[in-house]
Amino acid sequence: MANIRQDIHDALSCIKNGHTVMVGGFGLVGAPLTLIDGLTKKDVKDLTIISNNLGESGKGLGILLNQNKIKKAIGSYFTSNRDVGEKYQKGEIELQLLPQGTLAESMRAGGAGIGGYYTTTGVGTQLAEGKEEREINGIKYIFEPAIRADVALIRAYKADRLGNLSYYKTARNFNPVMATAANMVIVEVDEIVEPGELSPEEIITPHLYVDYIVEAQQVLTKEGVVNK
Amino acid sequence: MSTREKTIVDKKEIQHLIAKRAAKELEGPCIVNLGIGIPTLVAEYIHDENVFLHTENGLLGVTDVEEQDMDPNLVNAGKLPVGEAIGASYFNSADSFAMIRGGHIDVAILGVLQVDQTGVIANWAVPGKNIMGVGGAMDLLVGAKKVILAMTHTNKDGSRKILKECTYPITSTRSVDKIITELAIFEVVNKTLRLVELMPGVTIEEVREKTEADFIDSLGDV
Numbered sequence: 001m002a003n004i005r006q007d008i009h010d011a012l013s014c015i016k017n018g019h020t021v022m023v024g025g026f027g028l029v030g031a032p033l034t035l036i037d038g039l040t041k042k043d044v045k046d047l048t049i050i051s052n053n054l055g056e057s058g059k060g061l062g063i064l065l066n067q068n069k070i071k072k073a074i075g076s077y078f079t080s081n082r083d084v085g086e087k088y089q090k091g092e093i094e095l096q097l098l099p100q101g102t103l104a105e106s107m108r109a110g111g112a113g114i115g116g117y118y119t120t121t122g123v124g125t126q127l128a129e130g131k132e133e134r135e136i137n138g139i140k141y142i143f144e145p146a147i148r149a150d151v152a153l154i155r156a157y158k159a160d161r162l163g164n165l166s167y168y169k170t171a172r173n174f175n176p177v178m179a180t181a182a183n184m185v186i187v188e189v190d191e192i193v194e195p196g197e198l199s200p201e202e203i204i205t206p207h208l209y210v211d212y213i214v215e216a217q218q219v220l221t222k223e224g225v226v227n228k
Numbered sequence: 229m230s231t232r233e234k235t236i237v238d239k240k241e242i243q244h245l246i247a248k249r250a251a252k253e254l255e256g257p258c259i260v261n262l263g264i265g266i267p268t269l270v271a272e273y274i275h276d277e278n279v280f281l282h283t284e285n286g287l288l289g290v291t292d293v294e295e296q297d298m299d300p301n302l303v304n305a306g307k308l309p310v311g312e313a314i315g316a317s318y319f320n321s322a323d324s325f326a327m328i329r330g331g332h333i334d335v336a337i338l339g340v341l342q343v344d345q346t347g348v349i350a351n352w353a354v355p356g357k358n359i360m361g362v363g364g365a366m367d368l369l370v371g372a373k374k375v376i377l378a379m380t381h382t383n384k385d386g387s388r389k390i391l392k393e394c395t396y397p398i399t400s401t402r403s404v405d406k407i408i409t410e411l412a413i414f415e416v417v418n419k420t421l422r423l424v425e426l427m428p429g430v431t432i433e434e435v436r437e438k439t440e441a442d443f444i445d446s447l448g449d450v
Contacts, residue, residue, distance in 0.1 A: 029300070167318070169302040174283050
């Protein structure tokens with residue numbers, strides 16, 4: 001059962017130096033903007049961030065990047081933030097690039113108790129270098145290990161007080177998968193409702209995955225990120 | 229109009245010419261994934277209600293959207309605002325890529341940096357520059373039943389993109405099925421390029437001049 005936290009700093013207290021943190025979102029869409037903002041105000045360093053992108057320049061995870069709190073990033077598309085390239089050139093950040101489907105599936109495996117899996121994606125490319133190759137029924141695959149994190153910061157639309165979650169349109173993306181693959185899962189939502197208000201069919205993430213809930217203070221609008 | 233403005237208009241016209249021709253390849257019922265750039269424009273020319281657009285960030289049933297209905301939380305893989313078609317569904321990223329890798333996407337229309345004469349493409353990294361993003365390109369190459377390229381025939385500076393061999397890192401060992409440019413259409417059969425169609429007003433000599441790859445002239449074949 002989940003705990004509701006009013007104070008963002010308090011909700012993020014489980015994040016320690018050197019932790020691996022998953023952060024939901026596809027760009028800023030579906031990113032836990034309030035929790036990311038909280039992380040930028042927290043005294044923490046040497047984080048490994050697992051996220052599809054590192055925000056945009058000076059936005060979302062881009063702020064954390066500019067604060068030099070990220071030691072390593074694992075993702076599929078850092079191109080959306082030009083600062084990542086500069087940091088990488090200066091040797092200030094380590095990057096691990098994975099095909100987007102591999103990134104998602106590795107989390108799924110991590111959350112499902114699977115140690116790793118074989119995939120055709122990336123076979124014969126630079127991204128397969130150093131990875132075990134295996135032929136199954138005449139088709140070449142490479143091995144990809146599962147990914148897990150110490151903490152996942154995710155964004156959902158509504159949560160009930162138990163921690164059941166529903167999502168909104170394409171803001172769902174990586175969030176439900178990350179909810180399964182971390183030791184501690186913190187979610188920010190637009191609205192917290194009573195159990196029973198979300199129908200069992202609309203619940204995408206059952207409450208057993210969720211540890212802490214906070215209400216979003218920052219939201220993505222047509223005009224960009226604004227305080228609620 | 230200045231020369232620069234004229235160049236921009238021409239560039240846009242060429243992109244739309246390619247997109248419009250690529251749209252003709254889509255016959256419903258089919259599930260289609262459109263890449264970033266020219267492929268995204270293909271959507272404007274699809275009028276078959278049984279062509280369903282899939283986007284890897286988690287939506288089957290992508291449609292266009294009017295300015296006033298734009299929702300910042302409803303975007304395509306290029307992070308551009310889109311609409312939700314009747315019968316649309318949302319799913320998470322792992323499911324979305326299971327659809328792609330699992331062979332449930334009929335056609336992927338993609339852009340490229342280079343394609344070689346066996347139909348192998350490079351579209352995610354440039355040597356000497358930081359390798360910063362791959363996105364869903366590699367997954368689509370291994371998973372889509374049919375891959376069509378929608379690309380300009382040459383680079384902005386006139387250098388060639390349809391090459392004997394890719395000089396950039398390849399995206400997959402799989403060959404694409406078709407190449408559509410503003411000049412011509414090639415089919416890839418048994419790792420060989422076949423020129424099957426010239427765009428209106430284009431000569432085979434122009435295509436030869438702007439193509440480094442070897443290809444078979446199959447224009448007369450029915």
